Amino acid sequence: MYWLRRGWAELRNEVFVLPSRTLVLVWALALLALPAVYGDAYVLRILTMTCIFAIFAASWDLLAGYTGQVNFGHALFFGAGAYTSALLSLKLGLSPWLTIWAGAAVALLFGFLAGYLCLRLRGSYLSLATLAFPLIALGILFAFPDFSGGELGISGLRRLVVTPTGNYYIAVISMLAVVFGLWLLADSKFGIVLHAIRDDEVAARASGINTLRYKLAVFALAGAAAGFAGALFAHYLRVAGPSTLEVSLSFQVVIWGIFGGVATIYGPVAAVFLLYPLTEWLGSFRAFGELRLLIFAIIVLLVLLFMPRGLTPWVRDKIETQCPRCKQRNGSWKSVCRLCGASLQAQVPGAERLVGHQ
Amino acid sequence: MYALLAIGFSLIFGVARIVNIAHTAFYMLAAYCFYTLLAKTGLGFLLSGLIAVGGVTAFSVLCYRLVIEPVREHEAAVLIATIALALIFQELMLFTFGGHFLGIPSTLEGAVRLLGVSIPYQRLLILAVAAAMLIIVWYVLYRTRLGLAIRATANDLEVANLMGMNVHRVAMATVALSVSLAAVAGVVVAPVFVVDPFMWLAPLVTMLAIVVLGGLGSLKGSLIGALIIGYVEAITVFAVPAGAYLKGAVALLIMVVVLLARPEGLFGVAFEEER
Numbered sequence: 257m258y259w260l261r262r263g264w265a266e267l268r269n270e271v272f273v274l275p276s277r278t279l280v281l282v283w284a285l286a287l288l289a290l291p292a293v294y295g296d297a298y299v300l301r302i303l304t305m306t307c308i309f310a311i312f313a314a315s316w317d318l319l320a321g322y323t324g325q326v327n328f329g330h331a332l333f334f335g336a337g338a339y340t341s342a343l344l345s346l347k348l349g350l351s352p353w354l355t356i357w358a359g360a361a362v363a364l365l366f367g368f369l370a371g372y373l374c375l376r377l378r379g380s381y382l383s384l385a386t387l388a389f390p391l392i393a394l395g396i397l398f399a400f401p402d403f404s405g406g407e408l409g410i411s412g413l414r415r416l417v418v419t420p421t422g423n424y425y426i427a428v429i430s431m432l433a434v435v436f437g438l439w440l441l442a443d444s445k446f447g448i449v450l451h452a453i454r455d456d457e458v459a460a461r462a463s464g465i466n467t468l469r470y471k472l473a474v475f476a477l478a479g480a481a482a483g484f485a486g487a488l489f490a491h492y493l494r495v496a497g498p499s500t501l502e503v504s505l506s507f508q509v510v511i512w513g514i515f516g517g518v519a520t521i522y523g524p525v526a527a528v529f530l531l532y533p534l535t536e537w538l539g540s541f542r543a544f545g546e547l548r549l550l551i552f553a554i555i556v557l558l559v560l561l562f563m564p565r566g567l568t569p570w571v572r573d574k575i576e577t578q579c580p581r582c583k584q585r586n587g588s589w590k591s592v593c594r595l596c597g598a599s600l601q602a603q604v605p606g607a608e609r610l611v612g613h614q
Numbered sequence: 615m616y617a618l619l620a621i622g623f624s625l626i627f628g629v630a631r632i633v634n635i636a637h638t639a640f641y642m643l644a645a646y647c648f649y650t651l652l653a654k655t656g657l658g659f660l661l662s663g664l665i666a667v668g669g670v671t672a673f674s675v676l677c678y679r680l681v682i683e684p685v686r687e688h689e690a691a692v693l694i695a696t697i698a699l700a701l702i703f704q705e706l707m708l709f710t711f712g713g714h715f716l717g718i719p720s721t722l723e724g725a726v727r728l729l730g731v732s733i734p735y736q737r738l739l740i741l742a743v744a745a746a747m748l749i750i751v752w753y754v755l756y757r758t759r760l761g762l763a764i765r766a767t768a769n770d771l772e773v774a775n776l777m778g779m780n781v782h783r784v785a786m787a788t789v790a791l792s793v794s795l796a797a798v799a800g801v802v803v804a805p806v807f808v809v810d811p812f813m814w815l816a817p818l819v820t821m822l823a824i825v826v827l828g829g830l831g832s833l834k835g836s837l838i839g840a841l842i843i844g845y846v847e848a849i850t851v852f853a854v855p856a857g858a859y860l861k862g863a864v865a866l867l868i869m870v871v872v873l874l875a876r877p878e879g880l881f882g883v884a885f886e887e888e889r
Contacts, residue, residue, distance in 0.1 A: 373874060380627065384825070384826045385826060385869070385873050388819075388866035388870055389870075391866055392863040392866050392870075395866075503815065503818075510693070510694060511694050511697060511698070514693070514694045549701055549704075549705045550701070550702060550709070553699075553701040553702045554698075556694065557695060557698045557699070557702070560685055561681070561685065564691045565691075
């Protein structure tokens with residue numbers, strides 16, 4: 257009874273006070289409850305794919321948004337996870353439950369390697385060099401078609417479980433676990449160091465932070481998360497093909513990340529949940545089928561023209577305000593800060609104009 | 615041909631700090647434009663080529679004003695704006711012309727025999743046009759006031775602005791110059807390659823490899839990078855089994871190796887730490 261009351265109090269004081277947190281809670285609960293309410297196999301399939309790509313996008317954000325290592329070749333990790341898991345389970349006959357972890361581990365190694373190679377590069381050079389990695393991997397795969405299946409990829413994999421609902425729950429639960437894990441990590445001291453590295457690496461190093469070690473760790477972590485998503489993807493679709501390494505997938509994740517708002521973790525996830533079902537839905541109309549990429553690109557372009565910082569920061573600024581004194585966030589309907597009691601409205605005439613001018 | 619693309623990309627990055635993913639999409643647009651003018655209206659090669667280059671250049675300036683300039687301050691937004699632009703072009707071309715390959719008749723028929731190897735006139739034309747464009751770009755950059763302004767802006771945007779240059783207009787001139795290079799490349803190679811809506815993707819990667827290899831923002835670097843990458847691709851295809859698959863991989867591998875040894879590329883200038 258005590259724990260129940262305690263939990264309710266936590267919920268009321270920490271979650272319901274902010275509209276953004278309430279939204280996240282509602283979204284997570286809705287995802288978990290969906291199959292019980294509406295079990296259409298097509299919808300479940302789209303949402304499963306969405307969850308897998310959400311893990312992928314969140315891992316890109318940790319690397320690119322927080323640490324500033326804008327990776328144009330994130331598909332490398334996705335493909336590494338997919339191919340490793342597929343090869344192990346098909347050639348050695350291991351259970352997919354084991355090989356998914358092996359895929360994530362190999363992707364972690366790849367992340368470490370890519371990070372090591374990229375330590376000396378920065379800015380655009382880094383982006384363009386990372387763009388090369390998945391293409392090199394793709395060339396090698398095509399050169400050994402007996403081993404990799406060439407253009408067709410490796411097909412005939414076993415699924416983790418047979419039912420669509422089971423697969424859906426696996427994707428949703430692993431997505432929630434990984435995304436909240438990354439969010440916690442990004443909110444911790446570790447995340448603050450990453451912010452520091454992005455904003456000013458020299459200053460971070462001068463403050464006694466071993467930036468090289470942090471960068472390597474982030475590359476490895478992001479690689480592992482992306483590889484995990486790749487392995488899930490391979491076993492869900494039962495095929496690991498060259499499409500997991502393509503440039504378009506790398507670009508896709510960049511679009512999701514920036515569209516949702518970088519350095520937030522939840523931004524790219526929200527972007528995937530909006531954009532991926534949208535493209536699928538548009539594709540389901542015959543007339544729109546050919547135009548869906550066009551519509552997708554136009555929507556992205558228009559949203560960016562109006563919200564250049566991305567979607568979620570814009571929405572968040574609409575529904576919440578920041579307390580000028582203690583920097584805590586408040587619902588936009590409040591007139592006084594919920595923690596320190598400072599007034600949230602400008603009281604000096606003309607002050608709004610001044611604030612807006614900055 | 616790659617050199618033309620690479621120099622254009624390198625210019626636009628150096629001056630306007632725009633990583634222009636849509637650069638090769640303009641090259642594709644020019645090829646299509648050329649094809650349409652040639653096949654539908656029956657204009658001569660020279661005239662339709664000139665119209666294609668001019669039209670695409672004007673269009674690029676329009677795109678820059680409408681799409682890129684409003685989000686200039688957010689580098690990330692500029693990046694995906696250009697990706698989105700490239701996708702839009704690709705889909706529009708797919709929609710209007712369909713996905714199949716279109717062939718264009720050669721501008722010049724016949725071939726010349728040189729040391730026992732026959733070289734089609736078309737290839738010679740590409741070589742000549744590329745050389746002419748390189749000389750023009752060199753002249754514009756190093757012998758005119760506009761070139762001086764472009765180089766100054768590339769060097770230090772804020773100081774150039776303080777010295778009374780209209781930085782926005784310089785950026786726009788650079789966009790026009792670089793896209794016209796891409797358009798010329800598109801027009802002259804269209805008869806050699808086939809034209810299809812996805813033709814921008816493969817040169818994009820090679821172009822990025824060249825630019826990074828040679829050093830961002832360096833004319834000489836782009837030229838030498840293009841030569842290196844071009845020869846390496848040709849050699850891999852002939853010398854290594856399954857080389858056709860590996861040609862991109864080997865070219866990119868060379869780029870990565872060079873970057874590891876010299877992070878700013880062969881001829882690049884190390885950018886000052888921006889704070």
